[in-house]
Amino acid sequence: MKGAMELGAAAAVVKGGMNRGLAIFDFILRLVAIVATLASAIAMGTTDETLPFFTQFIQFRAEYEDFPTFTFFVVANSVVCVYLVLSLALSIFHIIRSHAHISRIILIFFDTAMLGLLTAAASAAAAIVYLAHKGNTRANWFAICQQFNSFCQRISGSLIGSFGGILILILLIFLSAVALSRR
């Protein structure tokens, strides 16, 4: 009987250690996601290319503000970045106190909402970037990347950080769910 109790106590300590390890991993992932979304927002927000020739009628300047989708992308990435910074506090609280269940559910709720926002922004921007690269002959939409090379490279590269943030958020939500199901 005493041996069984000791075995149960040892198992509880191992489980508590595993929960703490999960919480620390959660914290580190959040830091990486902050860097990724911040890099995406900055990369998209600093696009500005002016071609060296001009005529009286057509402007040869491209920046992210010309496309409402890219403006939404910058705003959404900034919002997700700020949210992740604020949620670091809750993540530290979960490292200290591994048995907090209600706060983990609240964290999962807000993480899912932010995941939806980030995915919406990233995939809308990806659709416009694809259109800028390829164009569409049926709708007479011309591919602008043939003229604006540097602009196209910046907007394509800024998508990478955003999609990385999406993967990290999925992992974060799943980690929180795993931590919830273990006592």
Next chain:
Amino acid sequence: MSTDSTRIDVAETEMTSREAKGKAPLLADPPGQVDRKSRGFMGLRRHAGRGGGYKRGIAIFDFVVRLCTLVAAIAATATMATTDETLPFFTQFFQFQASYDDLPAFQFFVVAMAIACVYLGLSIPLSIVSIIRPHAVAARMLLIFFDLGMVVLTTAAASSAAAIVYLAHVGNSNANWLSICQQFNNFCQRTSGAVVAAFLAMLGFMFLVVLSAVILKKP
């Protein structure tokens, strides 16, 4: 003085010999065991005091939300896949036909929403299993993992199509992209409706993720 022995008749009882000696029966019922006669509907045991009641309620609600999400996803797929508009006039140089095939974002939309429909159809039996056994952790983990993937897939499909629909409605003067909705009215209406249905399916999936998290919580 009589030497008669007295006979005391002791009535035979139904006790076993062990019980007659005052000892406990060999196979005692373990504490907390529900009496076999109290099985309810479909053989479900009552787990009184273990939180099974509210988990089963949430699991039933999860099933209902799953059905609604399936309806929204089927509506989105069907509406987008059947858009095809041909204007009644034509010239030698321009074609005046618009269907979802013309835009890769809409093709991705149809494929992704079809995948979401198939997943929902396959996950309904798993959801029913989870209603019957509210404490099955593995089924819930599987559901929450794939529901998360479906949130991302549905959101990606819906928002990329929304970006193209916005462009078709408004156009972009900086890139010389003309808005095509002024000519293709029916096409634009149908694609907009499909995008709205896909966003409803996305909200349904998000709700399913949070419900699964609540069910996973150990009381």
